[in-house]
Amino acid sequence: MTENTVSEIERMVVTRVFDAPRELVWKAWTDPKYVMQWWGPKGFTAPVCKMDFRVGGKSLFCMKTPDGQEFWNAVEYHEIVLHEKIVSDMYFSDSKGNKIEPAELGIEHEAIDGAYDVTIFEDLGNGQTKLTHIGNEPMESAKNSGQLEGWNQILDKIAAVVAGLVQAK
């Protein structure tokens, strides 16, 4: 048991407390009508949002960068506990939902093999909800990518991605 704990990779975690009841936050997270309004970073839009929100179901999201570039993500649901927890697997895909490697898109994302995304909805009482998203990315990698970096570092990363492509052959 102890060995497992030691070898487990610390994951990227994003939390947020909402001044709203849990059912509402759940709805905003699971209803495509609302997901379209928030999916993707600042300045991005979400023109497509097809959701099949059930265990075994798969959703497809499109996010568009401010300069019009489209990125697609698919999410598969493994476990759903109403108003409490969602265990899913999100990955970059094409517009049909077929998985593609982030590096192919020039995106750096280090995923942990066999790990899932876990989203937890906690009722804090007093009408507040704490949302925790445990992403499939090692903490270290998230920390590194969380900093605004110099041009050369970005270039180094591309070089590393390319080196990976070379090795993969």
Added chain:
Amino acid sequence: MIERLSHGPASVHGLTEPFALSQQMISKHIACLVRARIVIKTKCGRESVCTLRPEAIKTVSDWAFNYRRFWEESFDKLEIVVNQMKKEEVRDDRKHG
């Protein structure tokens, strides 16, 4: 190599010089960069000239803080949506109540 190309286009010969590698190895590396659509290779007379594909760099720079930023900024927007939903719910309650 990408560092060198970030200063401007370069010939395959020019790219080989700073490295202790054969031109054959360098060409193989360039072929990978071209396949990954990071570099564009064009013929200029007898020399092949390599140019960094600006879109490729832009994508990566846009996503340099990618995954965490994706979630943090999505959460920012989610917060706005949730607040809006809350307001609408209050309005609906008033209407029905």
